[in-house]
């Protein structure tokens with residue numbers, strides 16, 4: 001879950017925007033709802049596939065109503081490998097920012113009543129480290145109600161304030177000490193209404209830059225348990241529902257670290273290991289594709305955590321673990337696990353399947369419980385696990401292969417955005 005806070009003055013701000021659409025919505029859209037119908041939409045990035053004879057790289061959106069539409073890579077640009085959603089122009093339709101390894105900037109595609117439209121903006125990043133992975137985070141760091149965007153590439157971190165429609169209000173280098181970010185996270189950790197930016201570097205150091213009216217303040221170094229390595233991936237949500245965003249970090253090795261936000265920063269409250277949650281044999285094995293998704297699966301007001309473990313499970317074919325929250329946050333009791341050894345999935349576990357290479361929680365029905373989408377990259381397949389209202393069930397899962405979407409290519413390693 002990505003928090004865009006300080007949205008309460010939506011009507012005034014939208015009205016004040018020059019050139020705002022006449023239909024400017026009273027409230028900005030939830031991230032990930034591109035056609036503004038209240039249902040979540042799933043974004044799947046397929047940098048190695050094409051649609052028909054089109055160029056390499058397709059962004060597919062599976063809308064809440066079941067419709068599927070594609071955005072192809074435009075001439076002169078590179079395939080999208082990472083994305084983040086926010087209603088940048090505040091018109092009531094969520095927008096999508098994407099970028100890729102060789103990209104010279106960030107592309108913003110705007111939402112509309114018909115979903116992601118042809119309307120695009122290009123945000124240049126002048127000095128990005130060549131070849132470095134591009135990572136994105138969206139939040140309202142200066143608390144003016146208009147989403148901002150951070151793009152990192154190696155040691156370079158770029159901040160776009162008020163992305164709006166067209167050109168952002170400011171496009172600046174990240175002020176102060178800029179970590180070589182592996183995983184940027186934007187969320188209101190301190191609970192003051194300004195989103196904060198969490199950056200981790202490759203040496204395992206991490207920094208929390210507090211948002212504020214005048215931009216980022218001095219970073220707070222946050223004490224941590226795992227210090228020898230950087231997390232593989234990170235996700236944010238409010239696991240104890242106290243109004244402070246929390247962060248889950250998946251490290252190499254058998255550890256997921258849960259940190260809770262408080263007014264001064266972050267503190268670590270829990271480490272989850274495979275032994276602990278009752279899956280001996282290190283189901284949380286490190287894998288470069290280990291993935292996380294956060295959302296309120298059982299609708300009790302507290303966010304829950306999904307771990308995609310493509311190296312775990314039977315025959316190392318992959319496993320997905322769902323950890324639910326209690327009063328004090330993520331609990332290790334009573335987790336759920338899914339893998340291809342389960343008869344209901346009608347699959348054969350093979351060491352090359354990578355079940356869990358990406359996970360996403362999407363509320364396709366709108367206002368109800370999210371469903372769980374699991375990618376098995378080696379198997380070239382997405383599984384959609386239904387939510388019974390309290391938990392997920394492996395009964396009658398949906399299955400999607402790229403050919404069903406009219407896509408083709410040598411191999412499919414889908415990347416999913418999960419703004420639940």
Ligand SMILES: [Ca+2]
Nearest residue numbers: 087089091093
């Ligand atoms: Ca929009």
Ligand SMILES: [Ca+2]
Nearest residue numbers: 144146148162
């Ligand atoms: Ca802003």
Ligand SMILES: [Ca+2]
Nearest residue numbers: 240242244246
């Ligand atoms: Ca919290």
Ligand SMILES: [Ca+2]
Nearest residue numbers: 296298300302
């Ligand atoms: Ca919950």
